[in-house]
Amino acid sequence: MRAKHLIPIVYILFLMLPIYWLIAMSVKTTNEILAGFTLFPQDFTMDNYVKIFTDPTWYWGYINSIIYVSLNTIISILVALPAAYAFSRYRFLGDKQLFFWLLTNRMAPAAVFALPFFQLYSAVGLFDTHLAVALAHTLFNVPLAVWILEGFMRGVPKELDETAYVDGYSFPHFFGKIFLPNIASGVGVAAFFCFMFSWVELLLAKTLTAVEAKPIAATMTRTASSAGYELGLLAAAGTLTIIPGAIVIYFVRNYIAKGFALGRV
Amino acid sequence: MKTENQKAWFFVLPVLLLVAFNALVPIMTVVNYSVQETFGDNLFFWQGLDWFQQLLNSERFYAALGRQFLFTGIILAIEVPLGILIALSMPRKGIWVPVCLVLMALPMLIPWNVVGAMWNIFALPKIGMLGYFLNDVLGVPYDMTQNPLAAWITIIVMDVWHWTSLVVLLSYAGLVSISDAYYQAARIDGASRWSVFRYIELPKMKSVLTIAILLRFMDSFNIYTEPFVLTGGGPGNSTTLLSIDLVKIALGQFDLGPAAAMSLIYFAITLLVSWVFYSLMTKDDAK
Numbered sequence: 001m002r003a004k005h006l007i008p009i010v011y012i013l014f015l016m017l018p019i020y021w022l023i024a025m026s027v028k029t030t031n032e033i034l035a036g037f038t039l040f041p042q043d044f045t046m047d048n049y050v051k052i053f054t055d056p057t058w059y060w061g062y063i064n065s066i067i068y069v070s071l072n073t074i075i076s077i078l079v080a081l082p083a084a085y086a087f088s089r090y091r092f093l094g095d096k097q098l099f100f101w102l103l104t105n106r107m108a109p110a111a112v113f114a115l116p117f118f119q120l121y122s123a124v125g126l127f128d129t130h131l132a133v134a135l136a137h138t139l140f141n142v143p144l145a146v147w148i149l150e151g152f153m154r155g156v157p158k159e160l161d162e163t164a165y166v167d168g169y170s171f172p173h174f175f176g177k178i179f180l181p182n183i184a185s186g187v188g189v190a191a192f193f194c195f196m197f198s199w200v201e202l203l204l205a206k207t208l209t210a211v212e213a214k215p216i217a218a219t220m221t222r223t224a225s226s227a228g229y230e231l232g233l234l235a236a237a238g239t240l241t242i243i244p245g246a247i248v249i250y251f252v253r254n255y256i257a258k259g260f261a262l263g264r265v
Numbered sequence: 266m267k268t269e270n271q272k273a274w275f276f277v278l279p280v281l282l283l284v285a286f287n288a289l290v291p292i293m294t295v296v297n298y299s300v301q302e303t304f305g306d307n308l309f310f311w312q313g314l315d316w317f318q319q320l321l322n323s324e325r326f327y328a329a330l331g332r333q334f335l336f337t338g339i340i341l342a343i344e345v346p347l348g349i350l351i352a353l354s355m356p357r358k359g360i361w362v363p364v365c366l367v368l369m370a371l372p373m374l375i376p377w378n379v380v381g382a383m384w385n386i387f388a389l390p391k392i393g394m395l396g397y398f399l400n401d402v403l404g405v406p407y408d409m410t411q412n413p414l415a416a417w418i419t420i421i422v423m424d425v426w427h428w429t430s431l432v433v434l435l436s437y438a439g440l441v442s443i444s445d446a447y448y449q450a451a452r453i454d455g456a457s458r459w460s461v462f463r464y465i466e467l468p469k470m471k472s473v474l475t476i477a478i479l480l481r482f483m484d485s486f487n488i489y490t491e492p493f494v495l496t497g498g499g500p501g502n503s504t505t506l507l508s509i510d511l512v513k514i515a516l517g518q519f520d521l522g523p524a525a526a527m528s529l530i531y532f533a534i535t536l537l538v539s540w541v542f543y544s545l546m547t548k549d550d551a552k
Contacts, residue, residue, distance in 0.1 A: 037397035086276035116291030245374025
């Protein structure tokens with residue numbers, strides 16, 4: 001039994017090593033970083049974090065990212081809920097083809113869409129807005145949300161719907177008061193995935209923004225090239241990008257295993 | 266059983282409109298570019314299928330495509346068995362389960378360019394932990410910016426670090442759904458560890474593993490940000506994967522026609538392979 005547990009322990013150590021090293025680097029001075037490798041910070045400093053929290057170009061990057069990620073999550077879930085319900089409950093003309101077509105958008109390489117998206121969102125006047133990035137990310141998040149929610153909804157027996165109608169519930173009342181609480185964990189998991197893929201994506205987010213809605217990850221790459229190699233600052237910014245994900249994952253920790261199976265186990 | 270109801274289309278309509286706006290308009294733009302030549306100033310000339318012919322005869326495209334399949338093949342061959350092995354050896358109950366799951370999911374929630382930048386600095390000789398450890402402690406000459414093999418190994422290790430957890434979490438979800446009765450029956454029959462895995466655990470994991478392989482295939486085949494930030498496609502062209510080459514042509518050289526033709530062929534390949542997986546998946550659902 002002991003030897004068996006060694007495998008996940010070694011694996012987790014392997015995962016944590018670069019993350020630990022990133023955090024350690026974020027509290028070192030530039031001189032110490034460039035002087036050579038040290039396992040523990042010798043010259044502990046919070047300067048890098050102070051800079052990020054006091055410089056608007058830095059902290060606005062975080063605020064921008066959080067705004068468009070939240071917008072994207074809300075839009076994705078709102079449109080995916082009725083669609084997933086339709087797919088899980090009814091047969092209709094072209095349902096299978098539509099479902100597969102939705103999934104194909106999850107397969108599209110983002111690189112293919114970068115330039116056309118820039119032109120499309122410029123044409124409709126949304127370029128450099130949070131809404132543009134939020135809408136662009138629905139391309140791969142809506143199909144995923146429909147897929148996850150459909151899996152969870154299929155697990156709810158159809159008798160629940162029928163009983164509610166016999167009891168005289170209207171559809172919106174039934175959906176909000178009875179059905180949604182039954183798939184609450186599914187909604188949580190779908191929201192988690194939307195958050196995750198919108199948070200980590202950069203190519204489209206960077207293409208669709210210039211100043212007003214610039215994501216934090218883009219601020220980082222531009223700083224890296226303009227101000228030379230401020231490794232400590234980059235490490236601190238990188239460390240801070242891990243935190244929102246860590247918070248979200250903490251909330252859904254008990255649903256993770258099932259959620260990753262997209263409700264299909 | 267599902268009931269037939271055409272009004273269900275109204276429920277699907279918002280998704281349809283949103284995705285159509287995001288997918289159809291850009292795809293049509295790409296199709297437009299792929300059959301035209303442009304010299305700037307919004308002047309376009311009909312080019313027919315020339316770009317497609319040019320691309321299908323170019324060595325550069327096949328080289329990038331080959332590297333792409335090699336990369337996807339290698340990471341699938343490592344991540345899938347490794348992920349299953351880790352899932353099998355994880356505890357099924359207790360306080361360590363959520364701890365393991367949260368820690369394992371962490372790399373997946375880091376923005377992709379941060380992942381690339383992190384590994385780039387991690388691998389620097391002298392400064393980075395990996396570069397320091399290999400060069401100065403073990404004495405292995407390692408420089409990812411000079412040696413193509415080192416660059417490849419770094420990209421693969423980075424992807425294994427980043428995404429193996431997806432396979433772990435999916436396989437684990439499949440494993441915890443197996444009831445104890447199966448294991449008890451196996452114990453009574455005196456089944457070996459291998460038979461338990463082969464005849465109980467693997468069949469139960471089949472559907473989630475299909476999802477895992479499908480997601481890993483799609484994402485690794487479309488990978489752009491991480492290797493681009495890590496190696497920039499170099500040294501030389503040795504790690505220029507399909508997406509990196511595409512962005513180079515489209516935004517670097519601004520050759521819209523060839524880039525568009527390449528986009529369509531690229532998308533078609535991803536679609537074809539994914540469709541094969543999808544059919545296998547829905548075949549299982551039908552049973």
